[in-house]
Amino acid sequence: EACRDAQIMPPTFQIVSDRRGGRTAWSSQVTIRGQTLAARYWYDGKNLNNAKEDAAECALNWLSRAAW
Known part of the structure; x- marks a missing residue:
């Protein structure tokens, strides 16, 4: 959503x-x-979706700080 916006x-x-x-x-x-x-x-294999969500949160934080 954030990327589309x-x-x-x-x-x-x-x-x-x-x-x-x-x-x-x-x-x-x-x-x-x-x-x-x-x-x-780092996560256990059964929590792999958490790793993806963690990376997404880092990206969203980076985007909110990045100069456009």
């Missing part, structure tokens, strides 16, 4: 993983207006 292209998300001991941690990155922003936290 601002008349910019929608973001693209990428899921990333990191092997930690016997488990895998998951996070997300989002690219918007040429800027790639990472989620703040």
